[in-house]
Amino acid sequence: MSQIVMLAGSEVLSGIFTPNHLDQLRQLGTLRESQAKHSPTPEEAKEWIKGADIVITTWGSPRINEEILAYAPDLKLVMHAAGTVKGIVSPEMAAKGIRVSSANGALGIGVAETALGLTITSLKNMWQLARNTREGEWNKDKDKIRELYGVTIGVVGAGRAGRHYIQLMRNFHVDILLYDPFVSQEEAEAMGTTKVSLEDLLVRSDVVSIHAPSIPETDKMFNRETLALMKDDAVLINTSRGSLIDEDALAEELEKGRFTACIDVTDPEPPRQDHPFRRLPNVILIPHIAGAVNNGKQRMGQYSVDEIRRFLNREPMDGEVNLQKLHTIA
Template sequence: MGVQIAVLPKPSTQKRIFGPAHWEQLEAIGTVVRNTVEGPLQPEVVIPVIRGADVVVTSWGCAALTAELLEAAPNLRGVIHAAGTVKGIVTPDVWERGIRVSSGNGPLGIGVAETALGMTIASLKNMWRLTQTTRDGEWGAGRNAVRELYGITVGVVGAGKAGSHYIRLLRQFQVDLLVFDPVLTAEEAAALGARKASLEELLAASDVVSIHAPSLPATHKMFNRERLALMKDDAILINTARGALIDEAALVDELKRGRLFACLDVTDPEPPAPDHPLRSLPNCVLTPHIAGAVSNGIKRIGQFTIDEIKRLLADQPFEGEVKREQLSVLA
């Protein structure tokens, strides 16, 4: 009997992730059993799909893989999570059965890094303000504040999938790159093309600071009043990670002083209150959590899933391999 692939996400999620060409590739690998129920993924829905599976594909909206579900798939070899964090999916039972796990943080991180790069260029060029002044009838007011992505220092906080890709993109420019990540060695930073620095050193030296750290108890409000005060005047703070990493009250105070410029794709909570100062401050740009894959870019995860299944069946390492011991430092 051939390989059996169980696709657990509800049909609307499947449609977002996989196109016709993806289904053809999956069916060329083995027998594909798809969930056809749009409602909640209760055990009575999941068990018939997962029964006898060698590989399980999960994504947004999927439930934890409990012992009850796993008992229906005694030969299960791998879980490919076609989304970001696996924390809500993977249980101790998965690890105890020796099942390998892959996360789609890599393909998601590509879109995040590209968004951060776009925000970096637009902010340095003062495009946000120039657009508004031009609409207001001015022409060129604010040109003196335009900067180039050249000869400046960019600080990257977090060298996971998104942060690492952001660094790779920035290597196309003549800039100095600093990176802060507690689990990254100086040698690994150098291999990426950056120099490892303490968070305080990075904040004091950088013209642009881009946040790519995971949201963990240890990182909650890590950008507090004291650390924000270390940043250069006219520095740019970009957050495409999680809103909880920033003490927003402290950031608002800095922005009201006109000292910093912020590009925030995430806030805490989301959305911010209608009267929140971040919505009206002229030196703050808010976008509605669009940095990750939100439309056609999600199909990148579909291809990633297929490629991971092929790697699993060939006994090769996953691109998005997640180990049990990594969970405490992953988003």
């Protein structure tokens, strides 16, 4: 039987893994559950990980470096029940042939669904209409309503969240443009999108939804020059990372009232109390809720169980991370 070790605190894990998930894991191997509420320190991790074939990590788990790996010579898989694995993987893992999988696919579903909700409510101008209605108006600004029909959707980044957003968009009568330098023209067409340059996407899109990773190449890719290309009355949605946007430049553009921004992430978080995003009427600012929140985190628990089952059955894993291309992903 495989030895499955949970290398995170019970306070975090209990929100991800339900009792049913734990029962499923026990059917797959000998499960060693978290020994404390808090996530282990690197020194504690050496004890926790002893004898593990499979390790489950999540938010707060330590980086599994060479010192920790020495205590688990038979380790074969790290299943990260969260998004990015950059905080937990080490070069030694690739050298030892340890496979890594992430629940980013499950996390991306919630992100994409949130982006869809923001797309619909923003095109419908619900935010302004709700304010009007509270203030006693009824028909004011109804002429600014747009349906998710016959519009152009620009998707920046075709990672797991971006691809799921594209899949959701294909249920509507819309044109979908994609900017992602790591996706070929053939892949884009197979997804039902048209691959274009970032500049072309910004000029043509009625909605721009950002799903690119936070890497040096994407830092402040939305700046004065690129934001100025956006259409009047467009909608900009960021459920990715705050670092992708030059916030000062975006605030200046929004001050003109040209378009609407739906901001789930900022840099840093939270934004300062006097940040323009908090007062501008054409900004929808929400507190980083696009990913897994509350019961949504349990999707990652089931995904992790299913991924471990695939690994043990020697089937292809859905969320396996190519450690050689870590610099290109979120």
